[in-house]
Amino acid sequence: MSTGTLAVIIVTVIGIVCAVMLSVASKVMAVKEDPLIPLVRECLPGANCGACGFAGCNGYAAALVEDPETELTLCTPGGEDVAKSIGKVLGRKVGKMVLMTAVIGCRGDNSKTSRKMEYKGIKTCAAANMMFGGTGQCPHGCLGLGDCARGCPHGAIVIRDGLAHVIDSKCIACGLCTKTCPKGLIFIQPYYEPVRVLCSNTEKGAVVRKECSIGCIACGLCVKNCPVDAIKIENNLAVIDYDECIGCGACRTVCPVKVIIASGHGNE
Secondary structure, eight states: OOHHHHHHHHHHHHHHHHHHHHHHHHHHSOOOOOTHHHHHHHHSOOOOOOTTSSSHHHHHHHHHHHOTTSOTTOOTTTHHHHHHHHHHHHTOOOOOOOOEEEEESOOOOTTTBOBSSOOOSOSSHHHHHTTTTOSBSSTTSOOOSOHHHHHOTTOOEEEETTEEEEOTTTOOOOOHHHHHOTTOOEEEEETTOSEEEOOOOOSOHHHHHHHBTTSOOOOOHHHHHOTTOOEEEETTEEEEOTTTOOOOOHHHHHOTTOOEEETTTTOO
């Protein structure tokens, strides 16, 4: 028998032995999956967006089966129908589903703010942000180049006059847009919150006035006129405590720059 043939035989035998060992190991060391997990997974939309707070639909399905404290209503893309389907599989009662939507924390379109320079680079927000924070006078404002719009799988974001706008009827609150904005201006919020502060500028009022005509100037009128102390100024920006807010609209009425708006009026 030649040396070459012997080598082939030896390698073949080793391969067969290793295959048998791996096969046995896979069965001995296999982690058994609860049969309910694939059933729950089938109920989910498969978007793997992470809006539920878990690592995709598989992670959420496993959490639902293994931890009875995990809420059935965390899949905002699937909505109430998905929650009910999961409830049937697990034999659990579905709680109230809160309608969520993406919100843009800025109202500074081209008519409200100006440009500090002409940008001729790559037409993405991420690239523009690397050039001195973007082209706008407000370093905290929307860059308007549409990274969020391109990242939205349902076409729920449009760019108009240099500002991103959310189309509520198309938004499934998956949260993918929040990951694309280099300024961190997009957040997921219950659609029916009474009022919203649509500004993210944390600079002092005098500076904000020079940068944007509709930016929060931290004047404190909203704080003084709130009957339940549900709003305060943090880091030069009005912040609403929704657990305390009664939706009276007093803060919105007295805001001199009209940066506090009624629910739904910041979107379309």
